[in-house]
Amino acid sequence: MKHWLMKSEPEAYSWQKLVKDGRGMWDGVRNHQAAANLRAMKKGDLAFFYHSSTGKEIVGICRIDKEFYTDPTDKTGTFVAVDVVPIKPLKQPVTLAQIKSDPSFDDFLLVRNSRLSVMPVPEEHWQAICRMGGVKA
DNA sequence: GCCAACGTTGGC
DNA sequence: GCCAACGTTGGC
Numbered sequence: 583m584k585h586w587l588m589k590s591e592p593e594a595y596s597w598q599k600l601v602k603d604g605r606g607m608w609d610g611v612r613n614h615q616a617a618a619n620l621r622a623m624k625k626g627d628l629a630f631f632y633h634s635s636t637g638k639e640i641v642g643i644c645r646i647d648k649e650f651y652t653d654p655t656d657k658t659g660t661f662v663a664v665d666v667v668p669i670k671p672l673k674q675p676v677t678l679a680q681i682k683s684d685p686s687f688d689d690f691l692l693v694r695n696s697r698l699s700v701m702p703v704p705e706e707h708w709q710a711i712c713r714m715g716g717v718k719a
Numbered sequence: 720g721c722c723a724a725c726g727t728t729g730g731c
Numbered sequence: 732g733c734c735a736a737c738g739t740t741g742g743c
């Protein structure tokens with residue numbers, strides 16, 4: 583099973599909204615690198631839910647519930663969406679500042695490429711962030 | 720609110 | 732095919 587991180591501005595689509603809805607369509611990705619990651623997701627993979635801009639912290643864990651399909655919001659039919667379901671919040675959100683201050687995350691795409699909205703999370707980083715967030719990996 | 724990083728577009 | 736101009740994202 584692979585691990586991922588997906589960014590959303592809480593004003594646009596928040597963790598709280600996903601929990602309330604019980605399920606969410608991850609659409610609107612318009613970047614090819616991010617889209618390639620969406621295509622690589624398998625049902626059952628887990629992903630961190632990251633609040634960008636006003637949050638700048640990882641707030642929860644969700645599961646990929648439906649593998650990629652054509653993004654209905656993309657008229658050109660180029661980009662794809664996936665469906666996610668919320669699993670659990672982190673007991674303690676893990677902030678970008680925390681991650682940046684730890685040198686073991688220097689190679690993490692969240693730090694390296696701040697503009698990428700969907701990215702893979704290496705196993706060691708997944709474990710470390712779960713530990714920091716107070717949840718079992 | 721600013722700006723750096725990055726992607727895309729369009730003129731040549 | 733290059734590159735300048737422009738738009739967007741997201742951290743600060």
